[in-house]
Amino acid sequence: MLADAGIVLTPAEREAIEVTDFGLGDLEQYGLQIVVYVNTERVCAKELVLFPGQTCPEHRHPPVEGEPGKEETFRVRRGVVHLHLGEEEIVLRPGDQHTIPPDTLHWFQAGDEGAVVSEFSTRSRDETDVFTDPRIRRV
Amino acid sequence: MLADAGIVLTPAEREAIEVTDFGLGDLEQYGLQIVVYVNTERVCAKELVLFPGQTCPEHRHPPVEGEPGKEETFRVRRGVVHLHLGEEEIVLRPGDQHTIPPDTLHWFQAGDEGAVVSEFSTRSRDETDVFTDPRIRRV
Numbered sequence: 001m002l003a004d005a006g007i008v009l010t011p012a013e014r015e016a017i018e019v020t021d022f023g024l025g026d027l028e029q030y031g032l033q034i035v036v037y038v039n040t041e042r043v044c045a046k047e048l049v050l051f052p053g054q055t056c057p058e059h060r061h062p063p064v065e066g067e068p069g070k071e072e073t074f075r076v077r078r079g080v081v082h083l084h085l086g087e088e089e090i091v092l093r094p095g096d097q098h099t100i101p102p103d104t105l106h107w108f109q110a111g112d113e114g115a116v117v118s119e120f121s122t123r124s125r126d127e128t129d130v131f132t133d134p135r136i137r138r139v
Numbered sequence: 140m141l142a143d144a145g146i147v148l149t150p151a152e153r154e155a156i157e158v159t160d161f162g163l164g165d166l167e168q169y170g171l172q173i174v175v176y177v178n179t180e181r182v183c184a185k186e187l188v189l190f191p192g193q194t195c196p197e198h199r200h201p202p203v204e205g206e207p208g209k210e211e212t213f214r215v216r217r218g219v220v221h222l223h224l225g226e227e228e229i230v231l232r233p234g235d236q237h238t239i240p241p242d243t244l245h246w247f248q249a250g251d252e253g254a255v256v257s258e259f260s261t262r263s264r265d266e267t268d269v270f271t272d273p274r275i276r277r278v
Contacts, residue, residue: 006145008216008233038212038238038259043182045212045259073177073184077147094147099177120177120184120259 001049002035005078005116009035022057022136032056036124044124048074048117050081050110058084058107058132064125069102072121079115083108105132140188141174144217144255148174161196161275171195175263183209183263187256189220189249197223197246197271203264208241211260218254222247244271 002009018034021027033049050056061070074083075097083090083098084107090098100106141148157173160166172188189195200209213222214236222229222237223246229237239245 006216010234013234037214037236040210040212040238042210042261043212043259045184045214045257071179071181073179073182075176075184077145095149095152097176099179118184120182122181 001078001114001116002047007047007077007116013037022131024057024133024135027051028054030055030057039124041123044070044119044121046119046121046124047077048115048119050079050108050115050117052110052112052114054114055109056107057136058105059129059136060103060105061125062103062128062130064128070122070124071099071102072119073097073099074108075118075120077116077118079113080111081108081115081117082111140217140253140255141186146186146216146255152176161270163196163272163274167193169194169196178263180262183258183260185258185260185263186216187213187254187258189218189247189254189256191251191253192249193253194248195246196275197244198268198275199242199244200264201242201267201269203267209261209263210238210241211258212236212238213247214257214259216255216257218252219250220247220254220256221250 013035021031024030028051031054035047037045063069076092076094078094081092083092086105152174160170163169167190170193174186176184202208215231215233217233220231222231225244231237
């Protein structure tokens with residue numbers, strides 16, 4: 001899917017793709033595939049790959065150590081993403097993007113063809129993410 | 140070149156591509172074409188397009204209002220980029236990237252086929268950039 005989106009990875013990056021099922025044991029339904037390009041103290045950039053219909057469950061990025069929570073912009077490269085912010089649903093198609101303020105509950109799901117999404121954000125501290133489903137642990 | 144790199148822009152983004160010759164009046168040699176995806180107080184993401192052999196002249200991003208200068212990561216999507224940091228030259232090919240610390244002098248030039256580069260950074264404040272060539276004004 002990354003190759004179809006024209007995205008070139010180095011061999012080391014291909015080996016290091018992160019796959020998470022959020023501890024729910026049902027990757028096809030609930031999960032993400034992630035390429036982390038950079039994650040410094042100030043900036044993070046990733047590509048996210050979602051299988052057809054795959055969902056990233058509802059969560060928020062709380063303040064950490066006196067800093068505001070993570071601010072992230074999702075830009076869809078391929079496929080369709082349904083982004084949910086509380087009661088609001090935003091449909092993002094290739095070239096569309098949306099910026100999610102810190103500490104805002106959100107979840108998102110790919111359409112029938114899956115999706116490739118670029119994420120531009122402040123530092124990622126995944127271990128501090130707060131998920132609505134108490135069964136989830138993000139490590 | 141963006142389309143060849145698989146990058147989809149919205150019609151509004153296509154209309155808003157920034158073209159700068161850095162005030163030198165020789166765009167083919169010295170300049171950049173820029174798509175700004177997002178530029179908040181904390182995060183910026185852009186695509187840069189360079190013509191064959193086109194150069195972005197030497198500059199640095201100084202501290203502004205008590206914050207460290209802009210930190211930027213260049214990731215090459217297509218073509219080859221020669222990134223110069225002082226005496227050091229780093230050659231970046233598709234999938235390669237390099238993070239430039241704040242306030243570090245750098246310039247870069249595309250190879251013979253031009254280049255498409257994703258830039259992930261802290262906030263862009265172009266008007267504060269300090270160029271080595273005193274003829275340059277970045278507005």
